Amino acid sequence: TSAIQTYTVSGWSKGGSINAGGSLPDRLVDTGSGTFILQGNTYTRPDGSVWTLTGVGPNLTGSSGNDALTISGWTGSTGASIGFSGVGGSDTISIAADANFAYTASGANGSLAIGAATLAINGTAAISSLNLTGGTGNNTFNLSGWAKAATVDGRDGNDTLVYSGDTDFLLGASSLRVGKGSAVSTIGFSSVEAASLTGGASANNFNVNGFLGALSLDGGAGSDIYNLQLPDNASLAWIVADTGRSGTDVINAKGANSAPVVTNTTTMKRIVYMQVVVTFSGIETISSGMGNF
Numbered sequence: 597t598s599a600i601q602t603y604t605v606s607g608w609s610k611g612g613s614i615n616a617g618g619s620l621p622d623r624l625v626d627t628g629s630g631t632f633i634l635q636g637n638t639y640t641r642p643d644g645s646v647w648t649l650t651g652v653g654p655n656l657t658g659s660s661g662n663d664a665l666t667i668s669g670w671t672g673s674t675g676a677s678i679g680f681s682g683v684g685g686s687d688t689i690s691i692a693a694d695a696n697f698a699y700t701a702s703g704a705n706g707s708l709a710i711g712a713a714t715l716a717i718n719g720t721a722a723i724s725s726l727n728l729t730g731g732t733g734n735n736t737f738n739l740s741g742w743a744k745a746a747t748v749d750g751r752d753g754n755d756t757l758v759y760s761g762d763t764d765f766l767l768g769a770s771s772l773r774v775g776k777g778s779a780v781s782t783i784g785f786s787s788v789e790a791a792s793l794t795g796g797a798s799a800n801n802f803n804v805n806g807f808l809g810a811l812s813l814d815g816g817a818g819s820d821i822y823n824l825q826l827p828d829n830a831s832l833a834w835i836v837a838d839t840g841r842s843g844t845d846v847i848n849a850k851g852a853n854s855a856p857v858v859t860n861t862t863t864m865k866r867i868v869y870m871q872v873v874v875t876f877s878g879i880e881t882i883s884s885g886m887g888n889f
Contacts, residue, residue: 603652609645616651621676624652629659632680637672653677658722660684667691670713677714682722689723691715694731701741720744730755730787737788743774743781750787757788762796762816769806795820799843805889811835819843822879825889826851826869838878846881848889849874855886 601622603614616622626632630642632654639647639654642663653676656665662685667678669692680689691697695711701720708715708726717723725745728737730753737748738758748757759765759774766773772783772791790810793802799818804811805825810833813822817840824834826849838845849856849867856869860882867874867884876882 605641605647609643611641611646611648613648614650614652616676621673622652623676624649624654625656626654627657627659629661629663631664631666632656632658634665634667634670634672634678636669639672649673651676653679655679655681657681658683658685658687662686662688664688664690667693667710667715669693670710673713677716679716679718681718683719684722686724687722688725688727689715689717690727690729692729692731694733694735696736696738697728697730698736698738699726699740699742701743706741737785739783742783743779745781746783748783748785748788750785750789752787754789755787756790756792757783757785758792759783760794760796762798762800764801764803765793765795766803767791767793767805767807767811769808803889808832812837814839815845816840817842820845822847823889824849824867824874826856826867826872826874828852828870831871832873834872834874836874836876836879838876840878844880845878846883847874847876847879848883848885850885850887850889852888853886855884858882858884 604625606627628642633640637649639649649672653673660683665680693710698709700707706717706720727747729749730751732752734753735755740760763774764776774781792812795815797817800815800820802813802822808830812835815838822836851869856867858867865876
């Protein structure tokens, strides 16, 4: 039909199939307790019953317990968004797709773009962790604004972790800690070849120790500090391009076996340690030393 149809299956213990068939995407509405699974074009309810969906967007609501939403290779809601409401407990969202991911916070809610699809997350307070897995392509995982635990597995390709926020960063070999004071969350990652981190209006600290991928840092406004532990035996190109026009921005660079060499002229601005080259701009103060942070 020309109108959006809503199919409520809560309490129904059997499966079925729904084909939107019209110009507008339809909705399947369900409430349950346990694990909700979207795979291919099938929706498996917590009770195990299975629905086959074509052009239908599932809108799912959990319980006061610990629920989980698992999405893998979802094709059942082309043109329709997916919705998940965390009611209580400690809920988990796990998604596998050969796509770019981008999270957007909106008060107590949020949305996650998964390629051309969108997952609306209602009640992020009940979501304890977000687990994302890429595919064979070059995937970007933008988790700006996500303030809970998360994991990222880039799988194949050259994958990039992106985070933008007026906060502090601690980037290691397999984790990114985001936050200031006691409000800190951790994103664990594997098979991620690059990271791009951007600060905000206040003073931001960027601490990098152990990361072995391409790196781009921008503190924005404020007096930002970049503490860089330059790795041994790695050929890397890092960029610190501070676009802020206020404050005094500082790079502290260290090498375990020798002090990195700094060139700071009008024609060349870079820091070199073994096979690591850091190009920089918008930096007022630079220090170089031997040792570890």
